[in-house]
Amino acid sequence: MTGPASRAIIPGDEPPAPKPGGIADRARGARAAGGDYLAKLNPEQRRAVEALDGPVLVLAGAGTGKTRVLTTRIAHLLATGRARPWEILAVTFTNKAAREMKHRIGDLIGGVLEGMEWLGTFHSIGAKILRRHAELAGLKSGFTILDTDDQIRLMKQIIQAAGIDEKRWPARQLAGHIDHWKNKGLAPKDVPQGDGHVFADGRGVKLYAAYQARLKVLNAADFGDLILEPLRILREHPDVLAEYHKRFRYMLVDEYQDTNVAQYLWLRLLAQERKNICCVGDDDQSIYGWRGAEVDNILRFEKDFPGATVIRLERNYRSTAHILGAASHLIAHNESRLGKTLFTDAVDPEAAKVSVASSWDSEEEARAVGEEIEQLQRQGHTLNEIAILVRASFQMRSFEDRFVTLGLNYRVIGGPRFYERAEIRDALAYFRVVAQPADDLAFERIVNTPRRGIGDTTVRLLHDRARARGVPLTEAAAEMIGTDEINARARTAIRDLLASFDRWREQLETLPHTELAEIILEESGYTEMWQADRSADAPGRLENLKELVRSMEEFDSMAGFLEHISLVMDTDSEASADAVSIMTLHSAKGLEFDSVILPGWEEGLFPSQRTLDESGRVGLEEERRLAYVGITRARKRAYIRFASNRRIHGLWQSSVPSRFVDELPEAHVDVVEESNSYGGYGMGSYGESRFDTRDPFQNTYSTPGWKRAQKNRSGGGFDEASQGGYGNFSGPRSKQRFIEGDLVAKSVVGGSSIYETGERVFHQKFGYGHIATIDGNKLTIDFDKAGRKRVLDSFVERH
DNA sequence: TAATAGAAAATTTTT
């Protein structure tokens, strides 16, 4: 990863090395050795750390100390003087993993790790290599990294330019194919004949080529290119390859089971000279096949690297024997695996078995989970140690709804990312055009945001001109303001905008970049646009913009910031508040919790029908691995649940328990008999839970949730700070719900509403309606479609 | 050109 403080990469400009055997070097070695880092390892781990030479495959089961092995191995390399920090290539998949490794190596060697320039994600290291040799790929070193959204928009243009019906052949689909080819390491010329016919009657490859050509013109690379282009450079330029062979004495790869073909080829090429490559992974945790990961890479390792040492880590330090037993028995149903069996030495006769329970529908499921969590809480467990892991994100909703009602703190991990939000992308587009005038995609995004009277017609004219002259849009625009091809109003608007960009570009040299960022957002009228916006999420968006500018402070230039933002996808704001985590199974990989709740184990949902249809047995095995990942996240307690009915796309469907449920071993499972334990008002009937007509004001004020809400409030729990904190990683949806919790509490106080009787309002759920009566901030509204409802004024907007 | 209403489509997982 390219961290904030990473130094500029100038070939040949290496940081000064401590002289091997010199004072600094010996002192460092002594300190590390004094830490006795090897003694803390079990025999298998120690073997994995000490087998420094030649290819090594470490098959590390869940919770067996994989990261410890990787980091200790690096510390060992450094301590024994085998390699200096910048001679080690260490690749991970996520920025988080890279960060953690850096941190833990630092702990091992007793200080801050410096000089490990080549520890990072595949993508950031790929970007680094590509920037050093950009000209070999037809790019300039300052190229832009496009995200998925930009990619799709670009492909849309290419499809249109080729005169292909964009409805029949959606850009998204083309993006899928191109992604697939890039994952396999195939440039347009390498795509096999048959493959090219999959899109638009055989024009797929042509479009791929056109897309690549367009990227070069835009001086841009997409995510696939960050792997594909370096691979091509290494293949076609032996001198460059030799340089890296010389440089990388040792290579380490984390999560090897997740590598795709391109990454594999890239690693093999780099490792072929010295062969000091150590891959750590777990075939049972390969869950990214759908985006090109090849489990085969890990299954084939010994063939690819003859004479490889294979070490299995099976001693688990995380979970109870029941949890391990359940997970192992389940995963044993898979055929394609190298085979490992986790075991633990820890004996705990008190340990709970894996609980399996069912519910009537997803709402009852959420209710039951809420109960389970409250019970855990009563037993003194903190919410931070509880996680709900779902297969698909739509499942999160019912839990969020329920937890808001209960006043139970939760956080959604994953979700819509900070950088993906419209306002952030808009702001970044402004910065990108300033930093890179040729960035047409960014320019197009903001020409008319905020509205300046530059509509589709004008943009099309600009496009025609740009294409005819072979120049970027900004340049075409500059030419066209001198002509009368565009109408006067749009022409003035464009002239003003271009003048602003010129001005900001000058200020790029003279002003600190954070200050410039504020100026840009202010002068462009962008912040004003949101200030004028009366919708509920406008204030949050402004807050996000502030946060964006604040986060820029960590960087020393606009360019450095833009590089970071395109590569670092995670917004890892650690929340201090105690809260239940809700996330997908995929994003739970690598995490662990005392209690893990696994809802939605139903055929069609988990295993996902779509995966089954698309990938058959292979897909089923991947789903099973996902289940395995889920169970092994738990240290002490795992709760598996399924519901008999679930609403999908607004339709109720009855569902059958997942086959995975029956694949669990009886000996480690406790089946919880159906219980209508919630509430006392015998509503086991269909109706009540299906149609949520219950009024939020009927909350009993003595429930744990209510008490908690009161406590939170008196402690200033729901203040702006905590909301802002959640806003960073949970969507606007959940954010709003937090506000809801607050207002329910305040409604006791009464007061006058900002609305008037008879006013027409809009409500997210119920649609349009007229206010019938007002009681404090509670409104009774006659909705056009939904009839008379009582709602809080914060839920409605003036219409 | 911009706002609006109504229809159609989409729903897994993400560096």
Add this chain to the structure above:
DNA sequence: TTTTCTATTA
């Protein structure tokens, strides 16, 4: 059910 796109109208 919700979101996104499209066509219409002002």
